Amino acid sequence: MSVNTIKWWQKSVVYQVYPRSFQDTNADGIGDIAGITQRLDYIKTLGANVIWLNPIYASPNKDNGYDISDYDSINPEFGTMTEFKTLLDKAHQLGIKIIMDLVVNHTSDQHDWFIESRQSKNSDKRDFYIWRDPVDGHEPNNWGSYFSGSAWKFDEATGQYYLHLFVDEQPDLNWESQRVRDTIFDMMNRWVDRGIDGFRMDVISLISKPDGLPDGHIADGAEYSNSDKIVPNGPHVHDYIQEMRQKVLNRADLITVGETTGVNVENALKYANLDGSELNMVFEMEHVSLDHNPNPALQRWYDQKVDLRKLKANMSKWQNKLYGVAWNSLFWGNHDQPRAVSRFGDDRPEYRERSAKMLATLLHMQQGTPYIYQGEELGMTNAHFDQLDDYDDVETKNAYHYLVERDHLIDGETMMRYIQAQSRDNSRTPMQWDNTNNAGFTTGKPWLKLNANYPKINVTESLKNPDSIFYYYQKLIQLRYNEPLVTTGKYQLIDEDDAAVYAYLRQGKDDALLVINNFTDQTLTRHYTQYTDQKHVDLLLANYADDTGETLRPYEARIYKLSI
Template identity: 60%
Template sequence: MENQHWWSRAVVYQIYPKSFQDSNGDGIGDLPGIIQRLDYLAKLGVDIIWLNPIYASPQVDNGYDISDYHAIDPAFGTMDDFKKLVELAHQKGIKIVMDLVVNHTSDQHNWFIESKRSTNNRYRDFYIWRDADSEHAPNNWGSYFSGSAWQYDPQTKQSYLHLFAPEQPDLNWENSLVRQEVYQMMNWWSELGVDGFRMDVISLISKPAGLPDAPKSDNSQYGNPETMVANGPRVHEFLQEMHQAVMDHHQMVTVGETPGVTTKEAQKYANLNNRELNMVFQFEHMSLDGNPNPQLGKWYDQKVKLSLLRENLSKWQTELAGQAWNSLYWNNHDQPRAVSRFGDDSTETYREKSAKMLATILHFQQGTPYIYEGEEIGMTNYPFQDLSDYNDLESINAYHQLVDQAHLLDGKTMLKYLAFHSRDNARTPMQWDDTTHAGFTTGQPWLPVNPNYSQLNVQQALADPNSIFYYYQRLIQLRHELPVITNGQYALIAGNLEDPDVYAYTRDDGQQKLWIIANFTKQTLQRDFSIPKAATRLISNYDDDQLITLRPYEAKVYQQIY
């Protein structure tokens, strides 16, 4: 099935507003700061900006705890600033996508403040309350952020569900009034000019009837809630209802962050017939480098094997082809920096070559690519040394749970794991130039700037015609120009199925064929993929071509027009 939707040829740029550009010297990025950098994004060539949450929030989870869906957090600016951002972005041909966080609210949201007052309050059923006592939770579910997923309220002698922090109570989507409030809010933002929504953990909104216990890992105190709530019994019904109430009335793009999704489920969420969402964010390739010990989850410091990564990415390419649409990404605000995690940041040469190699592999696949702020200049993980260096609630809680409480790891090992995987790696300020605090702020930044900013910054990238930035710019241009990238059939090149070091695949739409070849190592390799003489080199991260020789982290794409 050929995909003609405009967003299938688009490229998204994700902005973490708190870390992008500060305009007033308070150390926190803001909307006027984003406005200052619109020309930069237009130069890169992106079609869509996705903003992480900018709503009013106590900031317990960096804005994913929303206290007012209709207000801009003062730290980011005003509603007038937001309207100006939308207007100016649209003038440059860039659309704006908002984060939609409706699995839960902040405990400071008026709905929850009212809900907590009494068991017969009209807002009580906006959230998930169950009988309990201070010693016994309603079930064994654990929180994604460690500890129990239940918080006891002694006043009403019940507990409320929070899959994330206790300050993030889960909404009760079984209540039709909750759903109508959400749809009205979405329509309100759409009428302000918002072009779409990225829906946070949207696959978790439908909980199973009776809230049964979840299976536990060996010696684990809590059950894994994702096994119970991901792709819940009514989630597709709810999203189809949302589509009728909101998406049918606006030209917009929607992407669902879907923990626990499978390719089969993705075909329901993001079916090309378009009755739910336009595309999914899935996490399978993000979990391949987790710890072999399931009790430790993602906390580890070993890189993924290419064979596992290639197998997983290929599965999503082939099983969604003609059926549904995927999001393509290496990193975001919840993941460490791609070049440190999947590439090689050990030297300037390897950082540049491996960053371009990773971009090549991703941007020639079928789906909508997402670029996370700083990825286009090859920003790296931060050299964290101590627990006090971290701001991220997930990282801090995990340290205390695994080291101090469960005694599964010693502190030194856990700090190594945090340094590799913590979400704070992605949240350090954008590196604009080599002035104080990398040009991000004139004040004290909310998170420290990576000390490599004096050599690694936007100013330097724009001055170098061979920089990672201009490589990304070219990849975006090619996606806009070549229909084969959107619609071509994906296939691994014969002989690449078991290769431990090279990822090689083709895209073919019957009018032209592309060969995409990438060396994932710092070794020089010899590989002959029998590229036809009629094929020409389309793009590469090396200036010349040595045909069957693959230099360290070399990536190259050949094009044959039939």
Template identity: 60%
Template sequence: MTKKWWQNAVVYQVYPRSYQDSNGDGIGDLAGLTQRLPYIKRLGADVIWLNPIYKSPDKDNGYDISDYQSIQSAYGTMADFDHLLDSAHQQGLKLLMDLVVNHTSDQHDWFQQSRQSKDNPYADYYIWRDPVDGHEPNNWGSYFSGSAWTFEPKRNQYYLHLFAPGQPDLNWENPQVRQEVWNLMRFWLDKGVDGFRMDVINLISKPAGLPDAPQAPGAAYGDSQPIVSDGPKLNDYLREMNDEVLSHYDVMTVGEMPGSTPKDAITYTGLNANELNMVFQFEHVGLSPNPDARLGKWNAVPVKLTELKDSLSRWQTALDGKGWNSLYWNNHDQPRAVSRFGNDTPEFRERSAKMLATTLHMMQGTPYVYEGEELGMTNVHYTQLDQYEDLESLNAYHELVDDQHIVDQPTMLKYLSHISRDNARTPMHWDDTTNAGFTTGQPWFALNPNYPTINAADQLDQDDSVFNYYRRLIALRHSSDLIVLGSYEELDPKDDQVFAYKRHYQEQTLLVMSNFTDQTVTRDYGQAEASERLIGNYADDQGTTLRPYETKVYVFK
């Protein structure tokens, strides 16, 4: 296999609104990120994935774009962006932009024109349908609760929005729409950006006839995901995107693909597929849904280790030599990893954060580190609804508690505390001063109150900190083809305490052992015969003994 630069890379995700404020308005911005580039470089990351910074009404924190070629004023100016990009490149860092083209904002000029009539130049830029018996065209539910359709009186039609009503879906069947997308992609690539993370890109091809979705008993709307994911023309659109745009640049692409399977992913990321480099799949972060299908993902039950192992191992095995994995525990849409998959109590937070990092970074694929993950930042554990900001969380609460009375208030608040997207969106912890060094003003969103004990300043020069452990993991990946390219072998899939696997490359073998419990256990995978212990989160090595949340990696030569 010829190794591509993005296979050897580690990506650091920045949610700009919460990263660093430079002007005291309480909102993170591009100038603030530029100031923090040396921190990202020190961590060892190669690529920055920047969440949307385009002009937007901010109904969904930037994922509702009203102008793809303008910078949201709260983040700065195009000159600020150009300076950020130049500064990143000078430090050897690449920059990945967020491409959001399943939908636009309803404030985008295309939609403002499209909604006026059925016979204007933009009339077919979006997905419009006539009412059926005075109601929505089908039973599709929005990912953000409620109907996926909103009525527009000027056209006497409904428009489709798989997310918020302010996020109308583009009509990719229209070749003019595709040309608009290719043009905006070229605009950023010609500036020198190094690729795109593509938001819900597997939803852009809708099924013919827009059939009804499966609907759980008692649910107000159907579950649209199995209907809209991986549509019939998706491969065609991605190949056209590659032919028209991506193949003309040396860039990295990752497609966010809810509902995609390993088989699907191979068709998109196949090493000779000429579509995308890798996908973000949701299987492992979608584990432990509520047994009541009406509640979907809203639950507070920990993920079973055997199910987690099965999911990650299946993707590792299926894509080996055929496609390429992205590796992640959390991002701006997921709760904090150490709170969901580890143990965020003071006793075990650092140990389990390092354990999770090791388990993931030793796999085949490109690792993604979400801002603050490298510090072991935790869920914020809110207890009141008015503490939340996230549209998805608020909509779900009102629908399930206030409107449908499916769940009571305390239970839903517990679910939000466990899995709401807001857990990842609190501002970055830089130090223990007021507002954690994030801003001199009033932060746009309340900080996690534990920032005095979990912050970057406290960890940078502390050799055994979570931050410096991540540095060592990243350095190992940069120096080892075994870690980057080795094939994957799962060990003991039914073990509900330890996640163990091997990697094989040429004449070398890597053994990874991670204890996901607060108990001391014993496991013997022949580690006594290893050439060396490569890394571990305890200073000493007790052989077959695995202490609480202990992880260790061995090399056999």
């Protein structure tokens, strides 16, 4: 890969903002657009040059904004279009680009399109959604919702079912309809005209459903089939995205990333090919699925750490197979995942900072565009709430209802332990700005309970400490901007069978980066002289103040520059 062919988004670092939990300015307990504007200088100081905003459109909030009722209106909870324009203008003045969440696999059932679609079988917008007759008095097929239960909802008015891969109130759009596609593309163009810099495309790999909507395999103990094994990467998905490219994405120098649920490497080579025919990059979900429950009926609900060897094998596969052909996103967490340091690292007080820096080192030195989820740069942890009532997330509550109360697949105590490990609300607790009441997030009542550790883990404390996780992220970001090997170097895993250390090279023609990460709380000895002998060795960054050579301390991370 030539440095001369590098696109700006390949060297970028994205900071993800979950608006509801970032900063509240009007004391209603809900973060808002004005709050994001207020904190832009903080993001600029960190060094990120792109912000991804989770949905801020009009929504009844059955799934926290991912059920959109009007794509061209701002949710009044977040502010106004004028305030959004102010945010966009100030971000651009600071050299920060803004990408919007594009949610077009489904809408809210309160969207005008669906309200009209469900009026009758002859409605002008009947074809905007996926309607089917009952089969033997039941659902049209055995698909399960991602949020538990059936993926079909019976509508009394017309005697048909509509498809919803998520909650009942999120009917799936029918992308086979040219009118649907053109209407969506027109909406996207209006946002491009407003000046946004790109799109993060929610579950974009689900928009093309399998021909004939066939039944899927039902796991032992489950009532419905797993849609993730049936729906993703349907027969026309690449046709639809290529059409989007021609009708929208080629109009400006946009950054585009697809959340490609169920994607494999072969499909990613199409979605994110460097030929520019579809998207710039993908979010693949394999590495954040490795710690899911071995019982498929329980899906993500589990509390065991991932085997490092499996993680290395998976991440290495993506690094090697996309190299020079397609582009990947790098992430540990987001609004749908637990906190990274609790999941992949060690959030015990004595190890939290070291392991958070180690995880950042491992990720940011790989090839791809890194995404930092708000609070990750502070080492924010899982919430560890004790009561189900403390959780807001519809997926969490549905899972408890179905798995514990209805189907009795698991006992309540075990399920609560799994929820503490995996619930999406772990990442949605309010941003921890300082040690004042409600962590400086709001002067009202927060929409979601705060993490109890905010008096110690917050922005104010991080900015006061030159050795904080925040400043370590800042250094990693600058290293990415300044060191071409981080973008262009070829990846080589070192010792795939090592269950305790993740080490790899990023190789250039005459130089390389050696990245070493101890994934344990143990002091270890490792020898990498075969890579460093007869080379000039510089330590670029580490999470300990001194270099002890072959001795690796708990959660130690180092980045060496090797040159001939």
